[in-house]
Amino acid sequence: MTETKTFEIADNIYRFSTAVSGVGPEPFTFNQFLIMADAPMLFHLGHRGMQASIAAAVERIVPLARLRYLGFGHVEADECGGLNAWLAAAPHAEVVHGQTACMVSLNDLADRAPRPLADGEVIDLGGKRLRWMDTPHVPHGWEAGLFYEETGATLFCGDLLTHGGDGPPLTESDIAGPAIAMEDVFHAMSMAPNTGAVLQRLAELEPTTLALMHGSSFRGDGASALRALAAHCAAV
Numbered sequence: 480m481t482e483t484k485t486f487e488i489a490d491n492i493y494r495f496s497t498a499v500s501g502v503g504p505e506p507f508t509f510n511q512f513l514i515m516a517d518a519p520m521l522f523h524l525g526h527r528g529m530q531a532s533i534a535a536a537v538e539r540i541v542p543l544a545r546l547r548y549l550g551f552g553h554v555e556a557d558e559c560g561g562l563n564a565w566l567a568a569a570p571h572a573e574v575v576h577g578q579t580a581c582m583v584s585l586n587d588l589a590d591r592a593p594r595p596l597a598d599g600e601v602i603d604l605g606g607k608r609l610r611w612m613d614t615p616h617v618p619h620g621w622e623a624g625l626f627y628e629e630t631g632a633t634l635f636c637g638d639l640l641t642h643g644g645d646g647p648p649l650t651e652s653d654i655a656g657p658a659i660a661m662e663d664v665f666h667a668m669s670m671a672p673n674t675g676a677v678l679q680r681l682a683e684l685e686p687t688t689l690a691l692m693h694g695s696s697f698r699g700d701g702a703s704a705l706r707a708l709a710a711h712c713a714a715v
């Protein structure tokens with residue numbers, strides 16, 4: 480595991496990236512994002528074993544006591560293994576997630592009660608506005624969901640468009656091709672009856688920045704990248 484690197488991928492949106500070897504033939508990154516605003520949010524909490532390294536990087540941008548919200552996409556170790564370590568380190572932070580995750584898992588797993596969000600509900604961070612989108616089974620997990628930052632058109636994609644390598648923090652090059660190649664190997668996505676419709680709904684947001692948990696973030700025509708992934712899902 481390398482040290483956690485920090486890069487501002489969009490105005491007041493910071494990416495923390497830790498590359499790990501041994502996952503596949505090339506390094507594989509685990510990324511978290513800090514949305515800086517009056518009430519800052521961390522999206523992706525990372526593995527429990529990486530929490531100290533991530534927290535040290537976050538603290539160089541904002542004191543942990545100022546963190547107001549903790550978010551992630553679905554219940555897996557890389558999304559939320561550090562959940563209770565974050566709740567302990569950030570005493571004013573509240574976990575926010577969709578109603579399904581709260582009901583099924585987080586009311587039990589989290590040391591402080593989470594705040595459930597309805598599909599489409601917006602949290603005003605003061606300078607940034609995050610809209611929660613239920614995305615059941617996309618990329619995987621009944622409880623899955625994502626955030627879209629409305630003021631800067633950034634979609635926090637979670638595992639969508641996952642690709643390998645320790646590439647640049649932000650790219651304008653094609654990411655759909657490498658992501659589809661990796662999906663063909665890992666088969667990480669659930670191919671549910673609603674998969675295409677969910678990806679289409681995300682594409683209709685027309686995001687100009689895609690913030691990915693695994694791989695480089697992307698600046699450009701985010702809708703086209705999501706539609707390319709949808710076309711691949713429809714074909715398998």
Ligand SMILES: [Fe+2]
Pocket residue numbers: 553555618619638
């Ligand atoms: Fe996942």
Ligand SMILES: [Fe+2]
Pocket residue numbers: 557558637638692693
């Ligand atoms: Fe992931």
